[in-house]
Amino acid sequence: MSGKEHVAIGCAALPFALEIAANAGYSERELVIIAGGIIVGSLIPDIDHPTSFLGKRLKLLSKIINKYFGGLRGITHDFLWVIVSLFVVLFTKTPYVGFFVGVSLHIVSDSMTVMGIPFLYFLNKENKYRILPKFLCCKSGSFMNLLVTGLICYGLIKLGVIYKWKNT
Numbered sequence: 001m002s003g004k005e006h007v008a009i010g011c012a013a014l015p016f017a018l019e020i021a022a023n024a025g026y027s028e029r030e031l032v033i034i035a036g037g038i039i040v041g042s043l044i045p046d047i048d049h050p051t052s053f054l055g056k057r058l059k060l061l062s063k064i065i066n067k068y069f070g071g072l073r074g075i076t077h078d079f080l081w082v083i084v085s086l087f088v089v090l091f092t093k094t095p096y097v098g099f100f101v102g103v104s105l106h107i108v109s110d111s112m113t114v115m116g117i118p119f120l121y122f123l124n125k126e127n128k129y130r131i132l133p134k135f136l137c138c139k140s141g142s143f144m145n146l147l148v149t150g151l152i153c154y155g156l157i158k159l160g161v162i163y164k165w166k167n168t
């Protein structure tokens with residue numbers, strides 16, 4: 001998926017995530033940090049690719065990660081980050097939680113592509129996993145990819161609406 005698609009997914013998650021955070025007692029200032037964290041976090045994993053949005057802006061760091069940490073979809077796309085993020089979301093109260101939400105959204109979205117994502121990359125560098133059967137996964141940049149992005153966005157916005165509706 002491209003950076004634009006990941007940002008679109010991050011933006012679609014904002015109403016839902018911010019509503020939950022507001023109900024959890026985060027201040028308005030912290031909600032702004034959470035929102036920014038979600039957007040930045042949704043771009044971060046692709047820093048492993050020098051031609052990605054962040055890769056172009058942080059070229060040296062991107063090249064180092066690309067060369068030494070698994071190239072495209074290496075350690076920055078490890079599903080382990082989603083598990084770590086879940087712990088941060090559930091057991092901490094920090095406005096930087098948005099960053100972890102954004103990273104998780106990115107990795108889960110990429111796991112719906114044919115290329116898949118690694119799990120425990122440092123133990124197993126070759127295997128890539130998908131959360132959907134391969135025939136339902138799309139290629140990055142394809143029309144199907146755009147459709148999947150739209151469906152994810154729709155689902156996230158719908159979750160936000162349902163959550164808001166149930167909590168008012």
Ligand SMILES: [Zn+2]
Nearest residue numbers: 045046077110
């Ligand atoms: Zn990615």
